Amino acid sequence: KLSSRLQHIADRLPPGCRFADIGSDHALLPVWAVKHEAALSAVAGEVNDGPLKAAKRQVAEAGLGQRIAVRRGDGLQVIDSGEVDTITIAGMGGALIASILEAGQDKLAGVKRLILQPNVGEELVRRWLLDHDWYVTDETILEEDGKIYEIITADAVPDASKLNEELYKERPLQQGKDDAASKLSLTKELLLLLGPRLAAEASDVFLEKWNSEIVKLERIHHSVAASQLSASQDKAQELSLMIKQLKGVL
Numbered sequence: 159k160l161s162s163r164l165q166h167i168a169d170r171l172p173p174g175c176r177f178a179d180i181g182s183d184h185a186l187l188p189v190w191a192v193k194h195e196a197a198l199s200a201v202a203g204e205v206n207d208g209p210l211k212a213a214k215r216q217v218a219e220a221g222l223g224q225r226i227a228v229r230r231g232d233g234l235q236v237i238d239s240g241e242v243d244t245i246t247i248a249g250m251g252g253a254l255i256a257s258i259l260e261a262g263q264d265k266l267a268g269v270k271r272l273i274l275q276p277n278v279g280e281e282l283v284r285r286w287l288l289d290h291d292w293y294v295t296d297e298t299i300l301e302e303d304g305k306i307y308e309i310i311t312a313d314a315v316p317d318a319s320k321l322n323e324e325l326y327k328e329r330p331l332q333q334g335k336d337d338a339a340s341k342l343s344l345t346k347e348l349l350l351l352l353g354p355r356l357a358a359e360a361s362d363v364f365l366e367k368w369n370s371e372i373v374k375l376e377r378i379h380h381s382v383a384a385s386q387l388s389a390s391q392d393k394a395q396e397l398s399l400m401i402k403q404l405k406g407v408l
């Protein structure tokens with residue numbers, strides 16, 4: 159049985175897909191997906207020896223060596239152009255995910271869907287997707303074992319840039335309860351941070367995540383504001399605006 163996090167990722171694989179799971183570790187996702195007919199075949203990519211061995215063992219034990227290729231390599235180097243239609247990258251930082259996509263752009267030509275689960279730095283992933291005309295069709299936020307995870311699904315669609323314009327269009331904060339909040343708006347920057355679809359849905363887990371982020375930001379604001387340096391004062395103002403905006407969303 160998969161963890162709830164990996165199951166959510168598996169649920170977003172298009173039926174009958176051929177996918178690459180980059181940073182596959184024990185190849186749990188490819189093994190589950192191929193075994194349960196959620197995918198026809200898979201490539202499990204790993205850059206490190208330990209996880210690579212674990213992946214090979216797992217695939218051999220499942221008797222799926224014919225349908226899952228375990229390959230050693232950095233990022234998208236493990237796939238040939240046109241070999242897969244879907245890519246999953248889960249359980250690493252958003253900066254690393256974005257750099258893997260950036261370095262492997264030549265491998266993305268035939269790819270229709272990216273399913274990405276950054277542990278931190280989600281906005282870096284959204285920004286990369288936006289800059290490269292991928293359209294976020296689904297965002298999921300979930301809590302498992304006391305940790306909160308976001309899963310971002312992006313598709314290669316015609317008119318992506320037009321759709322993205324709409325998705326990230328600045329909008330007023332409807333929830334603004336008082337005057338101060340009603341003057342604020344949900345900017346593109348804020349939408350990249352929060353997730354445009356997650357912000358619209360504002361689920362309980364989303365609210366929990368950002369309420370606790372606000373507490374952290376308020377702590378930082380408090381210490382920065384105490385400094386007399388003008389750079390600190392600028393930073394304090396920036397943080398104060400961000401806290402106000404976030405409070406307006408919640």
Ligand code: SAM
Nearest residue numbers: 180181182183204205206209231232233248249
């Ligand atoms: N994807 C699995 C999951 O979500 O449960 C495993 C996540 S594990 C925390 C991250 C894995 O990514 C590690 O096994 C690590 O070796 C691998 N990794 C890190 N950088 C990589 C890269 N540039 N290319 C391929 N694999 C990478």
